[in-house]
Amino acid sequence: MRFLIQRFNPETDEKPYLQEYEVEVTPGMMLLDAFKAIKEQDESLAVRYSCGEGVCGSDAMNINGTNGLSCITPLADLKEPVTVHPVPGMPIIRDLIVDMSTFYHQYRAVKPYLIHHDPMPETELLQSPEDRDKLDGLYECILCGCCSTACPSFWWNPDKFRGPAALLQAWRFLADSRDQATALRLDELEGPYRLFRCHTIMNCMNVCPKQLNPTEAIGHIKKLMLKHSI
Amino acid sequence: MRWSLGGFRPWLFQRISAVYMLGFLLFFMLAIYSCPPTDYQAWREWFAHPVMWMATAIFFVSLFLHVWVGLRDVILDYLHNVPIRLVVLISLGISLISLTLWVFRALFTVAYL
CATH class of the missing domain: 1.10.1060.10 (Alpha-helical ferredoxin)
Incomplete structure (x- = not known):
């Protein structure tokens, strides 16, 4: 499955850009699981998460244009390529992590x-x-x-x-x-x-x-x- | 000290004026449709009737206050430069007050001349 993920490092990048990733998907996978797989390919990707089951509220992001929690968003429900941005309107600390x-x-x-x-x-x-x-x-x-x-x-x-x-x-x-x-x-x-x-x-x-x-x-x-x- | 633009009262007035304007417009269209004034004289007499005169005056005051609240909201949302915002708000206020005076001039002409 193809993913387009917004990357931004304020120390080195002038503006945010989309980076493409490819992940092998198994049934029942959530978007957060895809992030974990992506982090194995590219550990520089910054994502905030904690409980992984929609209780802590750490991993809010903009998924295919709609805000949601990556840990309870099944990949099966998402259209390809899955485009992920940080939640809109907040200052970006890095990649998908915003200053709340x-x-x-x-x-x-x-x-x-x-x-x-x-x-x-x-x-x-x-x-x-x-x-x-x-x-x-x-x-x-x-x-x-x-x-x-x-x-x-x-x-x-x-x-x-x-x-x-x-x-x-x-x-x-x-x-x-x-x-x-x-x-x-x-x-x-x-x-x-x-x-x-x-x-x-x-x-x-x-x-x-x-x-x-x-x-x-x-x-x-x-x-x-x-x-x-x- | 509370000097800022209000929140609750403008919101409430926006609702009340909307209901009033809807009622007035329905009545107005129904009246025009069921017994249209035959000539200019009849039209003037209709508006000179105290009840119709008052209802029309309230309609226009409601309309301009409704416009004030609505446009004020748009300005507060999108105009973030304070001097520009102030100038736009004041111009809007002056325009709406002028329009109100103009409407009242017309209404007084109908009633007394």
């Missing part, structure tokens, strides 16, 4: 942790099963960055727009019955950029390898803002 700093900055900015003002109970902070169900489809995010780096609004304003991944987490804590910082969280999302650069393009939900729906979460945040404003 702005992504993490936006994630930190939404305060992705429970804020509880009342004195903490002696034992656990309890939650009814119904309230817990509201977090399904939100807590599963692995922060791979496929969604935010597929979002045109995030490409244009990565320093100001929170991006789908961070906004999904913003909603994850707004929706949590144990969180007591709703007004603060909503206040911090006000303004023309942080939340409202989202134009419901829906690339985020199309590419999410965990089938989560940031667009829907953003809609929920807007509805909650409406409820709090009238």
Whole structure:
């Protein structure tokens, strides 16, 4: 099977270029397995991966034009030649490895942790099963960055727009019955950029390898803002 | 201090104005279709009626605010040079305010002259 992989070493290359590789494919192989085979031919290729089963979110990349995780993308589903680029819109460190700093900055900015003002109970902070169900489809995010780096609004304003991944987490804590910082969280999302650069393009939900729906979460945040404003 | 362009209010207004404009345009087309004004005088009297006059005024104000929010979004997305962005935003604002004044001049002419 033929692969065209974007290479770029900022120390020696002026601009990125595509390099061709040929890999013998066996049934059941994932794209990550192909990378491992390629690294045996050419160990200079830089790819980031860790768990190899879609849990850690390290190996997000642009595969034949769509963002995804190489470790859970079966080669059988891909059209030849398989063209792989780093996720778009981020500074390239080397080959397929990008600098995710702005992504993490936006994630930190939404305060992705429970804020509880009342004195903490002696034992656990309890939650009814119904309230817990509201977090399904939100807590599963692995922060791979496929969604935010597929979002045109995030490409244009990565320093100001929170991006789908961070906004999904913003909603994850707004929706949590144990969180007591709703007004603060909503206040911090006000303004023309942080939340409202989202134009419901829906690339985020199309590419999410965990089938989560940031667009829907953003809609929920807007509805909650409406409820709090009238 | 909050001096920046808003987020929530423009977004909400974009939705409300869209619904209003859709309703007004449907009503307007239905009215034109079912009982078209026979001559210029009838047309003027129709617009001079207080309800129609007010509905039309609200329509144009909604339209220009809707245009403001929409084009403002495009400018915020694509124009990253701050001085250029400021000039374009101000020109857009002045154009839309001028258009609003022009519409109101026309509407006052219909109602009072």
